[in-house]
Amino acid sequence: MQLITDSSPTLIDRPQTFEEMSAREGFQAPIDHTEHVLKAVLSEYHFQRQALCGLKACRTPHNHGFLVITESGIETNIGQYCGRTHFGEEIFHTLQADHQRLRERADLTKRARDLQASAPSIEARINAFMNTNKFGAMWLTKVRAELYALIGSSLESLEVAQQRGELTVKEYRQRTEEEIENLMAANKGLTRAMARDATAVVGTLEPMPWIMFDCRGRLITGLLRPLLAFAVQDPNQIASPKLKDVLKSFDGHARTLDEADAAAASALRFLSEENLRLLALWLPPHLKAKADLLRDWIGSEKHANLLNGAI
Ligand SMILES: [Zn+2]
Incomplete structure (x- = not known):
């Protein structure tokens, strides 16, 4: 397996303007293409303002093109199609493909390093949610336990209601x-x-993303462990297809963290007095005793503690 390092001599950061590109030491324009052999494509570019093609025989204004280097070390810019026209279809195609491979590899490696660099902050955020946040994973466990003590296995029926989106409360x-x-x-x-x-119909229960959110499974097993394992690896030692897959598996990490916060926020809304009164009405008539228990609990010290984030 051939591995490409970050410091490839034929790849440069994409120039953002013609001025930036033409300020490069080896840059010359116009040049006579018949006097030069193309060595490599250094970068593609996409400028807002058109730049004249660097080939004497062309000089067409282009927005998009390539910065290339010749065997003699001269750099110039050529439009999208000039490379093929003036240096030959096959050679240009090969050099362009070489460049694209290098660019993709460099982009992948950069993404990998960026993710690795963000691992400590992701870890801190997850640990805070799991262990220290006022309205975090431990508090959610407490919310579930308190509600279970009040309404028992109806908590599972609530899960089903959430899954089905059937949150309407009817009074019989x-x-x-x-x-x-x-x-x-x-x-x-x-x-x-x-x-x-x-x-x-007397109302609609607060949506309950919290009831399904598996804090440990999503944040620890699903994200933190694989992330910490990846953070100590050298991206240069991972082949591109594998690296691409690994990065893809972390694509949703920001959303997962947001979902955790959203779950906690939804639980807090669920604990509002108005919503809990609806919950008492939502319980089937044969569970009247549990409904009464719940109504008595509303406004109690335990309820107030939960609203304050106490665990
Ligand atoms: Zn041209």
Whole structure:
């Protein structure tokens, strides 16, 4: 396996302006292409202002092109198609492909080093969320435990409701005799049992990303461990396809961290008095005792402590 190092002599940072490019020591324009042999493409460029092609025979203004170097060490700029036209299709294609390979490799290595450099700050943020943040992973565990103590396995039903996006809360009541008679008179075939139950939408529960968020799985197993393992590796020793895959696996790391914060924020909203009163109504009628327990808990010291981030 051939590994390419960062310090390739034929790759330079992309020039941003013609002035920057033409200030390079070896730069000359115009040059007579018949007197030169092309050695390498140093960089592609994309300028906002057009720059005249560096070939005497062309001098067309271009926005996009290549900075090239000749065998004699002279650098000049050529438009996108001039390389093929003036130096030959095959040679230019090869040099351009060589350059592209180097550029891609250099970009990959840079991304890898940038990610490695950000590992300490990501680690600090994850450790803070897991261990010390007021509204972090430990607090979320406490929230779950408190709610479980109040509503028991209905917590699992809440998970299902969150997954399905069914957060509407309906209140059940029995219709009065008079209402039942009227309803049955108006709807032929309606049984008494069917006519008896009435429901009315009374609100919508706060969305619960927190209920599904696996702090340890997402942040430690899924992100921090692989990141710390990658941080001590030398990107130069990893072949491009593998390096590309590894970098891809970290693509969503910023989103994962944001999701953790969003989960905690959603739990805090879930604990609002208004939402907990809706939760009491959301519980099925046969769990009236749990609903009463929950209503009594609202405003209690335990509830206040959770709202303050105490664990
Ligand atoms: Zn040209």
